[in-house]
Amino acid sequence: MDTHPKHLPADERRAVTVESVVALAGSQNPSEITTAAIAKHMNLTQGALFRHFPNKEAIWQAVMEWVAERLLARIDRSAQGIESPLAAMEAMFMSHIEFVAEHPGVPRMMFGELQRAESTPAKRMVQTLIQRYGERLHRLIEKGKASGELSPSLDNEAAATLFIGTIQGLVMQSLLAGDVGRMHRDVPRVFAIYRRGIRSAQ
Amino acid sequence: MDTHPKHLPADERRAVTVESVVALAGSQNPSEITTAAIAKHMNLTQGALFRHFPNKEAIWQAVMEWVAERLLARIDRSAQGIESPLAAMEAMFMSHIEFVAEHPGVPRMMFGELQRAESTPAKRMVQTLIQRYGERLHRLIEKGKASGELSPSLDNEAAATLFIGTIQGLVMQSLLAGDVGRMHRDVPRVFAIYRRGIRSAQ
DNA sequence: TGTAAGATAGTAATTGATTACTATCTTACC
């Protein structure tokens, strides 16, 4: 039974911290997550956290790095090997929703960071995440135009904004209803409208 | 110069309080707005606020009531007298964006309230606001199907979700860029895609 | 190889700052 060894190497302890924050954000307002709550969730004393992070801001930075890495890897993997750009976009869409359903705290944290007025490291991480996300979308949209799947007159930037907005709309509906499962039901129906909006007339 | 009379009747003071919170939310994280900051913004001492509100929660409730009332009135007015349901939806869309551009703190506050785990009066107010918003959309979508403007096979619920999500996507892009003006530029381009997604094939 | 010394990780208690809220005194206005 080595499930809860008291002493952990620093990097492992940092990883556990990040996972704790992600878990806590799934059931409470991220801005109200205290260092004491994080420590309690991982069976550690509050002060010990500061052996591994210089301050609370650094914890949030590590968390957002975790999110960016995982989310981008997930959507990249989902689109891999799919020939049709439109099908690839749909796969990205679905895997993004899947990721959010697995980690309901993620959109909460991202919204929370973006609301921040000051430019914290965590906020900057979210910004680059969305930028990278946008780059992937732009590539697919261009490919879709070239292949004739997407309307040649389509506005790339607007299409990318709407792609992300569509996901956000779904996420917010689930926040409203407090029901993550609902999202799964609505995903294909909402994406169908989006697809119709960007597809070339057949 | 009676711009700043020291003594105000209670109802006027409450109104000024609400406007102060809305203004402050435009430049900082709503969850970090303290009663001291509100009081300072309206040239009042912190303690005096509690002559007019029993507690801070009541301030937030009043603010969200203000938002719900104004936003619904605004979109209702914008759609009034427009025959075409699709044109009415577009007018609603534009006036909503206009409202947000005038009060950039509003989406911040709404996101913030929805993230809350507990069911506060303010959160419930946001929920009913979005519910009422959805009812208006559903009516228009039904009318649009009847008139032949909208695709008869359109999924009402999905269309409403996407309508709100589209606005959210735009708002988030402006939060990301820290540039509200950007929103105005993108609005028509993004709505064009949405329109194409719900319109009946011509 | 065994062990002493140092490095790493954790505990428990405390600090100063900040917060929402309150009690008491003061002023302005009908």
Add this chain to the structure above:
DNA sequence: GGTAAGATAGTAATCAATTACTATCTTACA
């Protein structure tokens, strides 16, 4: 002159961060 509104000066609770000390792991060397 009485009352509604505001100023002043608190309180108790909470928070991130720090501190002195302890436990555990790692490594160098006799």
